[in-house]
Each structure stands twice: as structure tokens, then as C-alpha cells.
Amino acid sequence: MSEFDAEIDTSGLNCPLPVLKARKALNEMAAGQRLHLIVTDPGANKDIPAFCKMTGNSLVETSEANGKIHFILEKGASNA
Amino acid sequence: MPKKLAIIASKGTLDGAYPPFLLASTAAALGFEAKIFFTFYGLQLLNKELSLKVSPLGNPAMPMPVPVPSIVQVLPGLQGFATWMMKRKLKKKGVASVEQLREICIESGVELIACQMTVDLFDFKHEDFVDGISSGGAATFLEFASEADITLYI
Numbered sequence: 001m002s003e004f005d006a007e008i009d010t011s012g013l014n015c016p017l018p019v020l021k022a023r024k025a026l027n028e029m030a031a032g033q034r035l036h037l038i039v040t041d042p043g044a045n046k047d048i049p050a051f052c053k054m055t056g057n058s059l060v061e062t063s064e065a066n067g068k069i070h071f072i073l074e075k076g077a078s079n080a
Numbered sequence: 081m082p083k084k085l086a087i088i089a090s091k092g093t094l095d096g097a098y099p100p101f102l103l104a105s106t107a108a109a110l111g112f113e114a115k116i117f118f119t120f121y122g123l124q125l126l127n128k129e130l131s132l133k134v135s136p137l138g139n140p141a142m143p144m145p146v147p148v149p150s151i152v153q154v155l156p157g158l159q160g161f162a163t164w165m166m167k168r169k170l171k172k173k174g175v176a177s178v179e180q181l182r183e184i185c186i187e188s189g190v191e192l193i194a195c196q197m198t199v200d201l202f203d204f205k206h207e208d209f210v211d212g213i214s215s216g217g218a219a220t221f222l223e224f225a226s227e228a229d230i231t232l233y234i
Binding site: 012014016017020022023041051 | 102105106109111174175184
């Protein structure tokens, strides 16, 4: 897994909390920093890419292990 | 220009409370400007203390642990039981509470607008509502909705 600057574990939480928690964490971060987001909600496989697409943040990496999805998001410059 | 989401919330049940707050909070997280216009029973969603209920009565699609005939659903306590069951299920599945989603809406700048006509109609008081909400009428909503990318009636 790539390096990251912050991490949130949303295991057990359902839609839309992983997206809302990712938003909150990214608000505290600087452009170019990376967030490791851990999610168990299977809907996140579509929701997190959609969130990134709409907000100008990049989805750098996605992997799945032991029922958990691991996303690495990189904060974009636009701060949308 | 941010995208805009305009929602009319007309339902005051526990299940009816989810779509407006859930979509508006997520829209705000996606960078939208979002406004919810609360009218008729939807005004109940603005009360400081929420006591939202869900009933299987008149709602044949609501999953129940055992089949409950309509004639039994009118009995006292059945609605309370159904509400308790639904809340327990929501919690168990890690779904946010309505209060939590509403709080996120307020924190993230979603504008909550109480329909003044229905506030007067039901003799509701603004002081019973959560802080920071505004009020307005049909033209207020239509002005925003006319520029919105997404408009929903819930």
C-alpha cells in the first residue's frame, strides 16, 4: 500500500457516512496529501470513485482484503 | 459555479426523514449548494426534539419479523414497536441517525427553509425548530429551484 498522511476507519458504517467522513478528513488536509480510507460498506466501491470525480480529489489506489475496502485518496488543488 | 440541489421535504415519518437529510448532506460533501424546503408534515423534521415514527399501517411493503394483518396494526403499541424495530435495525447496520444527518447538513451549510404557510397552518412555533433555519414561501423555493441542477420532491 502507498504511503498516506491521514487515516480513517469507517468499518461497520453505512452509506453515506464513509463519504461524509472522508469529506471531513479531507477538509483538514492540504492539497497533495493522501488519505487512507477504510470502508466495509460494499456500496463504497461506486460511491468513493463518484465522490472523487465530483470533488476533484484523486483516487490513487483501491484494494480489498478481509471484507474491507482500502482507498487511498489524494487531495486535489481545487479543495472542492 | 457549484452545482445546486433543491429538495422539498413533505413527509414527517422516520423513513421519510432519511432521503432529504441524507442526500443534502452528501450533496454538500460533493461541493453542492443544497437547500431543503420543509412543508406540511416535513416540518416535523425541524423540531429540536425529534420523535419520528414509522408505521406498517398502510405500508404493506414494510418488512416485519412476522406477518401482521392490517386489523392488528391499528392496536396501540404496534407503531411504537415498528419504530423501535426500525431504529434498532438502523443502528445495527451502521446507518446514521436522522439527528446526525441533520446536524451534518447544518454544519456543512445546507439551508433549511420552513414553509411559512404550513408553519401558520399548524400553529407551529419557530422557537420549537432547530437554530439557524430560515423561512419562506413558494416563490423562495422556485427561485432557487429554477437554477438547480437537481430538484426532488420527497
